[in-house]
Amino acid sequence: MIHTRIKSVAQRLNWYRTKDKTFGLYQGYVFHMGDGNGMKFIFCILKNIDNITIANLQATLELRKSEFKNVNIKLQDRILYLSFEEGIFPSIRRSKFVRALDSLVEIFENLDIPKQDSCFECGAEEDLDYYNYQQMGMLLCDSCSSKMEEKVELSLLEWKSEEKNYLKGSLSAGFAATLISAIWILSSYYSNKVFPGFSLLIPYFVNKGYEWGGGRIGKWTILILALIITFFEGMCLAFIFDKFHNSPDVPLSSLLNGGAISLWVCMISVIWFFFFYKENLPEFYSAEKVN
Template identity: 30%
Template sequence: MLEAIRQDLLQHKKELGVNVILSDGNCLLLRYPEGFKSLKQETLAAILAKVTGLLKEKGIPGHDACTQCGGSDNTFIAYVGDIPLSLCDTCFQQLEADFLEAERQHEQADKNYLPGSVGALLGALVGAIPWTIVAYFGFLAAILGFLIGRAALFGYKLFGGIPGRGTKWIVLLAALISLVLAELVILALQIRAEGIHLNIFLFIAVLVQPEVLKAVALDLIPSLLLAGLGVFPLLTDIKAQEKPPRIQKAQV
């Protein structure tokens, strides 16, 4: 239904004066290109009036009708996550029961933490490659820390991991391991740059020296801080995926 509405609105793109009309599967997004001219209130009202008229022509009920059954008795606004719905009390209770059941099933489902952890680590290692290159030349950027976290989460899901309460800790641990390994790679590259022939045994012998360990730890601190600035905002997204969305009545 949403796709059909989107296609219909696209046919009135010039008339509406919108630049892009997108659908993410749950809602429609209309973008108005302001440029150097700000969007005036009367222009916005005209766009909304046109869109409302088109939706009425398609038989889409307004907020005075239940979006589930089409009834108009005692409707109110409820939210599924951030999405508003006009519902009657009967449909609200049914949806509430459905969402609670979905949440219960999600809690009981196997989250595949083990294969997900493998994927998260591999993803974080790939995501740490740009960090390693940039850090080798003496630069650090929090956005690259975000890239590591995002790559870890992608790898977690790619290997069958399902978002759950342990996901954020898996992503954090994978990011931490990848950062430590990145620092060790940088150290190895710096040693080779001095013309020293390096093998794994020599590298370990150098690494266990107290002054070297201290230097690596000192280098790791700002890396962890900056990477943390990039990774921690991602945890909010992960937390939002831990449970299915809930339905609740709008606060009046």
């Protein structure tokens, strides 16, 4: 989701978009612009600059920091990152982004930082187009884009062919879930409480246990983890209900409330695994313009 003010600036600049950012050329340099939690940001990847230029850039930014009021500036690994902090309500005007871009371009030109209006890989100046690689904007020629596409396809083939270690990962996840389940049951047994917070620990340690066992994400991973979580959550709740449903020391309302919360947490965690738990596979495709 891209904020409307970011989108408005990008549309005026005829920029492109990824899933959560915009990017494009501004006076010869490629910038990315987007928004996060309580702030908006601009960053530029500065390839092919030496350490002396980096030091001069840092010194120049420090001297001209008055032009970037209420802006946090960080230069790391040849990425210049500007974050504009906001309050609860969006308060940054579109003109502030443009002024920041103008200042950065002026600084880059004064330091003779090379323009970025050619192919990112080979420097060609013809047959260029914008591409999205791992949610980062790139300007590539036809030849380099074909090579990048082949590289991504090869990575996907390697991922599909590699051993996923389902068995080792499942055993490790089951062992981790057994430990947490035992702690949950013993805690409930000796304190006469349900402790629904343990229903959140089981999914966490099942996930970590799968990773510790060397399990890799594949087409069966989500189903395996969801079954392990559901089994151990259900087993723990069944034991707790069987132990306490006739106990005078535990009010029925407390038992039902704790059980309901635990079931909700279990359901949400399983849904999270099905919809959001996935391998960060390489992506490469032609970028779309902001509209």
